[in-house]
Amino acid sequence: MTPKEKLRPISGFPEWLPEYRMVELEWIDKLRAVFESFGFASIETRSVEPVEVLLKQGDTDKEIYSIGRLLADPDDKAEPTYALHYDMTVPMARYVAANMNDLTFPFKRYQIQKAWRGERPQEGRFREFLQCDVDVVDTREIPLHFDAEIPVIMHEAVNAIGAGPLVTKINNRKVLEGYYAGLGITDTANAIRIIDKLDKIGAKGVGTMLGDELGLDGDAIAKVLGLAEIRGNDASVVQRVKALGVKSDLLDQGLDELHFVMRELERYPEGTFVADLSIARGLAYYTGTVYEAKFADFPDFPTVCGGGRYDNLVGDLINKRLPGIGISIGLTRIFAKLMREGRIQAGRKAPTDILVVHTQGAPYSVIRETAGALRARGLKVEQYHEDRKLKAQLKYAADKGIPWIWFPPAEAGGEHQVKNSATRDQTPADPATWLPE
RNA sequence: GCGGGUGUAGCUCAGGUGGUUAGAGCGCCAGAUUGUGAUUCUGGAAGUCGGGGGUUCAAGUCCCCUCACUCGCCCCA
Numbered sequence: 482m483t484p485k486e487k488l489r490p491i492s493g494f495p496e497w498l499p500e501y502r503m504v505e506l507e508w509i510d511k512l513r514a515v516f517e518s519f520g521f522a523s524i525e526t527r528s529v530e531p532v533e534v535l536l537k538q539g540d541t542d543k544e545i546y547s548i549g550r551l552l553a554d555p556d557d558k559a560e561p562t563y564a565l566h567y568d569m570t571v572p573m574a575r576y577v578a579a580n581m582n583d584l585t586f587p588f589k590r591y592q593i594q595k596a597w598r599g600e601r602p603q604e605g606r607f608r609e610f611l612q613c614d615v616d617v618v619d620t621r622e623i624p625l626h627f628d629a630e631i632p633v634i635m636h637e638a639v640n641a642i643g644a645g646p647l648v649t650k651i652n653n654r655k656v657l658e659g660y661y662a663g664l665g666i667t668d669t670a671n672a673i674r675i676i677d678k679l680d681k682i683g684a685k686g687v688g689t690m691l692g693d694e695l696g697l698d699g700d701a702i703a704k705v706l707g708l709a710e711i712r713g714n715d716a717s718v719v720q721r722v723k724a725l726g727v728k729s730d731l732l733d734q735g736l737d738e739l740h741f742v743m744r745e746l747e748r749y750p751e752g753t754f755v756a757d758l759s760i761a762r763g764l765a766y767y768t769g770t771v772y773e774a775k776f777a778d779f780p781d782f783p784t785v786c787g788g789g790r791y792d793n794l795v796g797d798l799i800n801k802r803l804p805g806i807g808i809s810i811g812l813t814r815i816f817a818k819l820m821r822e823g824r825i826q827a828g829r830k831a832p833t834d835i836l837v838v839h840t841q842g843a844p845y846s847v848i849r850e851t852a853g854a855l856r857a858r859g860l861k862v863e864q865y866h867e868d869r870k871l872k873a874q875l876k877y878a879a880d881k882g883i884p885w886i887w888f889p890p891a892e893a894g895g896e897h898q899v900k901n902s903a904t905r906d907q908t909p910a911d912p913a914t915w916l917p918e
Numbered sequence: 919g920c921g922g923g924u925g926u927a928g929c930u931c932a933g934g935u936g937g938u939u940a941g942a943g944c945g946c947c948a949g950a951u952u953g954u955g956a957u958u959c960u961g962g963a964a965g966u967c968g969g970g971g972g973u974u975c976a977a978g979u980c981c982c983c984u985c986a987c988u989c990g991c992c993c994c995a
Contacts (some may be wrong), residue, residue, distance in 0.1 A: 485968065492987060492988080569995090600994065602988090788995080873956070874954090875953095876955055878955075
């Protein structure tokens with residue numbers, strides 16, 4: 482590997498400059514505040530899981546990164562295979578199952594962590610990214626009210642970081658599965674996968690695929706498309722689904738649930754939460770309400786938040802059924818897109834409030850004690866550790882956007898001065914009492 | 919996994935049809951009557967032209983392979 486290659490960016494592993502990272506940190510603080518305002522507690526799970534834990538749920542062809550020790554013996558069968566987690570849901574399920582006795586249910590937690598996926602990167606798709614998950618897990622049946630609360634939490638969180646407006650589409654897996662069952666479609670998983678392409682390839686393309694791949698006749702295709710085209714802001718969509726005349730118990734149950742959720746969300750501005758019967762979500766473990774949110778301004782950009790209800794995530798891990806519901810916010814995806822669109826106002830390059838310059842000839846102890854006195858009063862203070870020409874020190878402060886410059890006296894007991902970077906006013910000041918502004 | 923595009927200084931890029939010691943702007947460092955930020959001026963450091971092979975008297979330039987980045991497809995929590 483040449484030195485040049487060592488320096489190259491790695492596709493899908495984004496890094497931000499300090500001025501942007503500061504904004505990202507502010508976002509994280511705001512998201513935390515919203516999650517905690519709803520009573521969710523934070524946990525952090527390890528970055529790796531046994532490969533079998535990650536593969537057991539969902540599909541088996543996941544693009545996951547496995548990890549190993551460079552010094553491991555490749556023939557050692559006892560060496561376990563770990564992999565970086567590709568979401569927070571599966572690790573959370575494992576964590577809950579492992580700590581059943583010590584958790585109080587319903588267990589409500591949020592997690593803001595990196596996730597890793599090996600998929601080919603492209604705009605909005607990374608291999609290492611930050612994700613914020615909010616979930617509720619219970620040992621008993623989870624009330625439907627959570628189905629309405631979860632998207633509200635997400636909505637408030639996204640608003641808090643100024644990333645909206647989003648359009649959140651809502652559907653219910655029971656409606657899809659019940660409807661397809663009522664039509665006699667057995668391969669619901671594939672039907673859902675094809676329907677998911679409606680936005681991309683249109684009704685005609687979807688109809689062709691349904692015919693070619695699932696062997697549906699024109700009548701069934703029309704029925705499937707008829708359902709997928711239903712969307713609306715309120716509970717009335719339920720009537721329109723019923724009007725299609727497909728019958729099944731599961732469908733009725735799903736429609737009742739969807740009706741309840743949409744009724745609860747009717748108080749939000751039109752277009753914020755929309756029932757959309759074409760939304761399916763790829764993940765296999767969803768069993769009820771599903772959510773998918775996109776930027777209102779960038780409809781072609783991939784989903785930025787997604788989630789839903791699942792009957793059971795831990796069934797393979799312990800002999801117990803733990804239903805849950807949650808949603809995930811794609812922090813890196815949102816951040817990178819808004820950055821690309823120039824919507825992120827980069828702040829200062831450092832948190833420093835005051836730069837204490839190295840006054841020519843001043844004893845180092847005077848400079849250090851000056852900085853210490855200011856720092857002890859809660860200010861963010863850095864010293865210029867080199868007796869370099871003032872011009873260079875001031876340029877450093879200007880380049881970093883440091884708002885105040887402090888001039889310690891050349892000898893102990895002398896006069897201190899402070900300068901406002903913006904106005905360039907310079908006045909005597911006492912490090913024991915001085916305050917900004 | 920498949921297809922298109924692109925790889926030259928820290929960054930953004932020039933370098934018709936091959937031809938002496940590979941350039942610019944920005945950035946960086948130093949200086950312009952010995953310590954207060956700008957602009958300007960002067961000087962300086964910095965590139966095995968992504969890597970390997972081939973054609974040729976001669977390759978940054980042409981051919982092949984390979985790697986990386988990037989856009990799209992596939993897939994997608």
